[in-house]
Amino acid sequence: MPGHKMFPMAPKLPVYMDNHATTQLDLRVLEAMLPYFTEKFGNAASRNHEFGWKAEEAVENARGQIARLINASPKEIIFTSGATESDNLALKGVAEFYRSKGNQIITQATEHKAVLDVCKRLELSGCEVAYLPVAKDGRISLDDLRRAITPKTILISIMYANNEIGVLQPVAEIGKIARQSGVLFHTDAVQAIGKISVDIERDGIDLLSISAHKLYGPKGVGALYVRRKNPRVQLAPMIDGGGHERGLRSGTLNVPGIVGLGKACEIAAKEMPVESARLAGLRDKLMDAILTRLDAVTINGSLEHRLPNNLNLSFAGVEGDALLMGINDIAVSSGSACTSATLEPSHVLSALGVPEDLAHSSIRFGLGRFNTAEDVDYVAGRVAETVKRLRELSPLYVAAKQRNRAGGSQSSASVENRR
Numbered sequence: 001m002p003g004h005k006m007f008p009m010a011p012k013l014p015v016y017m018d019n020h021a022t023t024q025l026d027l028r029v030l031e032a033m034l035p036y037f038t039e040k041f042g043n044a045a046s047r048n049h050e051f052g053w054k055a056e057e058a059v060e061n062a063r064g065q066i067a068r069l070i071n072a073s074p075k076e077i078i079f080t081s082g083a084t085e086s087d088n089l090a091l092k093g094v095a096e097f098y099r100s101k102g103n104q105i106i107t108q109a110t111e112h113k114a115v116l117d118v119c120k121r122l123e124l125s126g127c128e129v130a131y132l133p134v135a136k137d138g139r140i141s142l143d144d145l146r147r148a149i150t151p152k153t154i155l156i157s158i159m160y161a162n163n164e165i166g167v168l169q170p171v172a173e174i175g176k177i178a179r180q181s182g183v184l185f186h187t188d189a190v191q192a193i194g195k196i197s198v199d200i201e202r203d204g205i206d207l208l209s210i211s212a213h214k215l216y217g218p219k220g221v222g223a224l225y226v227r228r229k230n231p232r233v234q235l236a237p238m239i240d241g242g243g244h245e246r247g248l249r250s251g252t253l254n255v256p257g258i259v260g261l262g263k264a265c266e267i268a269a270k271e272m273p274v275e276s277a278r279l280a281g282l283r284d285k286l287m288d289a290i291l292t293r294l295d296a297v298t299i300n301g302s303l304e305h306r307l308p309n310n311l312n313l314s315f316a317g318v319e320g321d322a323l324l325m326g327i328n329d330i331a332v333s334s335g336s337a338c339t340s341a342t343l344e345p346s347h348v349l350s351a352l353g354v355p356e357d358l359a360h361s362s363i364r365f366g367l368g369r370f371n372t373a374e375d376v377d378y379v380a381g382r383v384a385e386t387v388k389r390l391r392e393l394s395p396l397y398v399a400a401k402q403r404n405r406a407g408g409s410q411s412s413a414s415v416e417n418r419r
């Protein structure tokens with residue numbers, strides 16, 4: 001492998017830098033969960049013996065740990081199987097419960113599919129959905145939002161931070177507009193939780209989706225925050241049977257998973273300031289190391305309004321497939337989405353106006369708790385070396401260079417983008 005000769009300090013391979021897709025379970029989280037698989041196996045709904053009480057106590061403790069991270073009250077936390085279910089419950093639950101009030105929902109183009117596909121489903125059953133566009137920096141316009149609100153609007157669903165480009169939406173301003181208009185505000189905060197400060201009071205949030213596995217917790221467990229006063233949010237449940245979780249989500253609770261989510265939130269609350277600063281440092285180091293070695297690289301989305309652990313770059317003049325193959329000892333994601341048999345450009349990059357060829361040749365780097373400076377040096381070196389090699393073989397790149405000479409270079413555009 002060429003990487004080994006060029007980088008004697010090579011980290012353990014493959015390098016995992018896909019932390020927006022999922023994260024490695026923190027061993028402290030695993031340790032907290034283990035007893036609830038074995039001796040503390042009770043059903044949290046068993047009200048008449050010690051086994052049930054122990055499980056219930058653990059669940060209530062986790063509710064508190066999650067609530068503290070977002071400045072909510074424990075009663076406002078509803079456990080689910082993950083953020084996909086939380087998003088479904090928030091949107092479908094509001095649409096059904098508030099049908100007599102109105103049928104319009106406002107969302108935006110770069111949402112996760114767990115919101116966009118729910119909106120498509122709701123449109124089939126008589127809802128009207130306004131999809132706000134985003135600017136080149138990935139953010140919605142607040143004027144567009146104000147204009148989209150009608151007397152029939154019941155819900156605004158805008159994500160806190162995007163999972164591809166890490167761009168933060170102006171959440172507190174959106175919350176203010178929603179409150180002034182008497183409209184509920186849901187935010188998919190999966191990528192923001194544990195990375196940046198999220199506060200449901202400061203931000204005016206009424207419903208908020210969380211997933212454990214994006215936060216160094218286990219897969220298959222999440223939560224929905226549902227505001228209980230000013231205003232009291234009501235939802236139609238999506239799953240009936242047994243009346244667990246205040247009747248909003250029936251089904252025996254996943255006690256070990258819930259304990260894991262709680263512990264992950266407790267760790268995040270304690271370590272976030274230091275960890276996020278470290279990740280921003282690593283991300284900037286990665287960005288600088290790549291941009292100083294390569295020209296014709298563009299940064300997708302705002303750098304100013306961005307998660308500390310995200311970098312999304314397009315490399316002009318290389319094939320996305322060849323690039324990913326060339327760095328197959330590094331786990332990252334590309335700007336292509338596999339929809340059925342064809343390779344489509346990511347809907348997020350398309351919404352930003354990134355041309356199709358550049359979307360396919362883009363890479364999402366998602367840094368996480370277990371990445372090191374050695375990882376960053378290695379990844380920057382491998383990416384630069386691979387892009388250079390592919391460009392030497394590429395007629396596309398020669399064409400791109402000629403385009404740049406005619407109309408201003410992309411590397412200077414990317415430098416303007418930088419802080």
Ligand SMILES: *Cc1c(COP(=O)(O)O)cnc(C)c1O
Binds near residue numbers: 191211
């Ligand atoms: C991963 C993710 C989801 C889905 O969460 P699951 O718990 O895997 O269902 C939803 N929204 C965003 C922004 C995500 O990144």
